[in-house]
């Protein structure tokens with residue numbers, strides 16, 4: 289097992305558990321002594337034996353408690369470490385990995401599969417080790433007491449094996465399928481909760497319910513299969529054990545009657561018999577538990593072995609203060625087999641506002657994602673002041689950009705939490721209020737009873753779409769950056785508010801001497817750009833000012849015309 293380890297603490301726990309098992313082995317011998325007594329007298333040996341029995345019970349209690357605590361706490365510690373490792377790994381995985389995942393399935397891997405490993409480490413391993421010891425110790429003692437009765441008792445192994453081996457194999461498969469089914473159910477449930485508004489507005493409650501019910505039913509059917517196996521294993525084992533006990537009792541009684549066995553020894557045998565039934569079952573289940581653990585390990589390892597984004601390993605490169613030039617040369621990119629960008633050329637300078645314009649699906653957002661290295665380019669070069677983007681560590685490179693995305697990136701938390709997200713410097717309240725004022729949110733925040741510390745709800749549910757966009761712009765403006773990248777960042781605002789904010793951003797661009805890269809369809813947002821890159825057929829087909837493009841590029845004229853028609857509607 290690679291993910292969880294056998295540590296000294298765990299070994300101590302198992303050792304104590306073994307001591308407790310050994311202590312338990314002594315108790316039937318004490319009982320045998322009492323049964324064999326001709327007459328009970330509260331003195332001498334009997335007193336000593338009773339005292340010893342009491343001490344063994346108390347010792348067993350203490351040792352077992354300590355052992356349980358050591359094993360469980362070690363399991364918790366290792367599960368914590370594994371979950372932290374998984375969380376760290378998940379955060380480092382490339383964007384393309386998430387494009388192919390259902391977040392709920394991933395969550396289930398991190399939560400449910402790790403629990404399977406925990407139970408193997410803290411339950412199966414100790415149970416099997418102590419079980420083997422109990423079985424071995426019992427056999428040694430019972431052999432020394434009466435080998436014939438022991439041989440009869442030994443029949444429990446093949447009989448138990450007859451039940452647990454074939455049924456255990458089936459339950460292994462069921463357990464593996466159950467884990468996958470649980471992951472799928474977590475996936476669909478979390479998706480339907482996340483998309484509840486879409487579900488309601490599209491009146492797809494029944495469809496979503498049917499989809500989720502399919503997963504619930506699949507899990508139910510698997511659980512029923514598991515229940516059937518468990519319902520067979522338990523009673524079958526009990527019945528076979530009962531038959532065997534009867535055989536031991538009958539044979540033992542005959543031997544007692546014939547005088548070749550003492551009543552005490554028969555009593556001790558019965559106790560030993562009951563004592564090893566549990567351990568035998570645990571040992572028999574080891575194989576299927578191990579299979580289940582291997583399945584969970586495989587699924588977790590798939591995440592851990594995924595190649596992470598290359599984040600570190602490079603020195604911070606010195607970047608001269610002042611003006612910067614971001615340049616894309618012959619950049620190409622494809623999502624798996626879908627080429628989206630081909631030989632794109634682009635330049636953005638400090639103090640400039642450039643715009644990426646093109647029909648929907650043209651590849652504008654993809655271009656922004658490639659610039660910020662969310663996806664690696666397939667060919668070509670992206671550089672800052674002549675230095676290739678890949679010469680910079682990912683962290684340093686992403687630090688050059690402050691991005692406002694098309695999608696909602698408000699986190700659950702307060703206004704302050706959202707504004708300071710990812711900021712690695714201390715900010716004063718005044719700076720936060722200034723940022724809010726820049727996007728015209730100051731009045732709104734002032735009216736809230738807790739001001740900057742007011743909570744915004746999950747994903748900013750308590751804000752309007754426009755307020756959410758403005759909050760994200762305010763957050764972006766607070767960061768230190770060389771280029772502000774706005775991807776449809778003002779699409780939800782009314783024309784007047786957008787104009788006010790764009791004017792404020794222009795001012796910010798001049799005072800901070802940063803560049804601005806805007807992706808937008810609305811003409812008013814892009815028309816005053818220093819340079820517009822018009823994207824069509826996977827590449828930049830023309831660049832220039834709005835007026836230049838209108839004059840020289842028929843496709844751009846057509847695009848603008850269509851856009852004007854849309855905006856008039």
Ligand SMILES: Nc1ncnc2c1ncn2[C@@H]1O[C@H](COP(=O)(O)OP(=O)(O)OP(=O)(O)O)[C@@H](O)[C@H]1O
Nearest residue numbers: 387623626628646647648649650651652653654655
């Ligand atoms: N994660 C992804 N995996 C696979 N294909 C994608 C992915 N994201 C986008 N695409 C595809 O890449 C193409 C460009 O998409 P992109 O989002 O870059 O366009 P866009 O110009 O920003 O569009 P819009 O103006 O509608 O936002 C589209 O065909 C889209 O289907």
